[in-house]
Structures are given as C-alpha cells and as structure tokens.
Amino acid sequence: MLEELKKDIYKYNMELPRNGLVYWTSGNVSGRDIITNLIVIKPSGVMYEDMQPKDMVVVDLEGNVVEGKLEPSSDTASHLYIYRNRPDVNGVVHTHSYYATAFAAVGKPIPACITAIAENFGKEIPVGAYAPIGGEEIGAEVVRSIGDSSAILMKSHGVFTIGSSPQSALKSAILVEGVAKTYWLALQVGRPTILSEEDVLEHRNWYKTSYGQKK
Ligand SMILES: [Zn+2]
Numbered sequence: 001m002l003e004e005l006k007k008d009i010y011k012y013n014m015e016l017p018r019n020g021l022v023y024w025t026s027g028n029v030s031g032r033d034i035i036t037n038l039i040v041i042k043p044s045g046v047m048y049e050d051m052q053p054k055d056m057v058v059v060d061l062e063g064n065v066v067e068g069k070l071e072p073s074s075d076t077a078s079h080l081y082i083y084r085n086r087p088d089v090n091g092v093v094h095t096h097s098y099y100a101t102a103f104a105a106v107g108k109p110i111p112a113c114i115t116a117i118a119e120n121f122g123k124e125i126p127v128g129a130y131a132p133i134g135g136e137e138i139g140a141e142v143v144r145s146i147g148d149s150s151a152i153l154m155k156s157h158g159v160f161t162i163g164s165s166p167q168s169a170l171k172s173a174i175l176v177e178g179v180a181k182t183y184w185l186a187l188q189v190g191r192p193t194i195l196s197e198e199d200v201l202e203h204r205n206w207y208k209t210s211y212g213q214k215k
Pocket of ligand 1 (some may be wrong): 027095138157158
C-alpha cells in the first residue's frame with residue numbers, strides 16, 4: 001500500500017546522509033498520506049545503505065503498524081503527536097545535524113542574522129525544552145514551542161522540521177543546518193548583526209513573491 005509515498009519517504013530519508021545531516025542510523029523522515037491519514041516512516045535502527053522503499057513502515061495516527069515487517073522509528077510517537085495536532089503538517093524530519101545540534105546542546109536559538117534565515121524561516125529558529133525520548137513528549141514540545149516556524153532546535157537533542165509536504169520539511173532540515181553553520185562561522189570572526197524586523201519581513205515577502213521561476 002501507499003507505494004508512491006513509500007518511495008518518496010525512502011528517497012527523502014536517503015537525502016539525510018547525502019546532505020551530511022546524520023550519522024550511523026540516527027535521523028528520520030515521515031510523511032502523511034492525505035487521503036487515508038496514514039503515516040509512512042523510516043524503520044528503527046536500520047543502516048541507511050541497507051534500506052529499501054519496501055522497508056518503510058505504514059502506521060496509523062495511534063501508532064498501530066498497518067503495514068511493514070520492521071519496527072517503526074523510535075521517534076514515531078512524537079511524529080504522530082505532531083500529525084494529530086497540526087493538520088497543516090504532512091511531513092516531519094528529525095536529525096542530529098552537527099551545527100544546528102551544537103546550538104541545541106547549549107539551548108541557544110539561531111537569530112535572524114542573515115537573509116537566508118529571514119527568507120526561509122521569517123524569524124529566529126527557536127529552541128524547545130528538553131524532552132525524554134521514546135514516547136510522544138518530544139512531539140508535544142515541538143507542537144508547543146515551534147509556533148509558525150518550520151524548524152525547531154530541541155534542547156540537548158537535535159532538530160525537528162515540519163512542512164506541508166515531506167519535501168518541504170526536508171528542505172527546512174537542510175537549510176537549518178546550512179544557516180547554523182554560517183552562524184557558527186560568523187561567531188568565530190565577530191558578532192553577527194541581527195536583522196531588523198522590517199528587513200526580515202521585507203526579505204520574507206520578497207522570497208515568497210519573487211524568488212524562483214515564474215509560473
Ligand atoms: Zn534524535
């Protein structure tokens with residue numbers, strides 16, 4: 001079932017190691033099928049290079065495995081909490097990507113100090129409180145603290161991103177790591193300037209209305 005979504009979720013999971021966002025078996029991507037409200041998610045503890053599309057696990061919003069031979073990701077309950085409480089979200093990505101997780105480790109948000117943050121996130125990337133792994137507590141904290149951001153740094157843990165599609169959540173996960181790296185580098189050579197609210201808004205609006213190919 002959901003063969004196309006399984007192929008997509010497999011492909012997006014494989015983008016995590018390809019973009020240097022994960023090591024060993026950490027990290028996961030999931031996506032919602034908007035017709036059935038079922039979720040496709042990475043299996044738990046399987047090496048990326050050993051995974052295939054058929055290994056993706058289909059679960060319902062309560063966490064029952066609907067299809068799949070493998071156990072779903074250990075973060076499944078948190079993904080499901082997000083899907084149940086954010087009907088606008090159809091994709092969730094979690095990583096421990098190096099630079100962004102460094103800021104999560106010290107509990108510091110990434111301020112809107114470069115235009116890429118203004119364009120893609122519209123404000124600083126927030127930090128959520130520490131939450132224990134395994135249950136839905138991380139998901140509950142993501143929902144409580146992410147606001148209208150597409151990304152959050154979870155204290156002492158890593159990154160969660162959300163999107164209207166799995167692809168947009170993946171894009172945010174890649175961008176968060178990119179801007180975190182730049183912010184880190186900037187801190188080595190000086191004190192990064194925080195953009196004014198007006199400049200952030202102007203860049204955000206420009207990005208939404210003028211960036212990319214005209215239809
Ligand atoms: Zn994690």
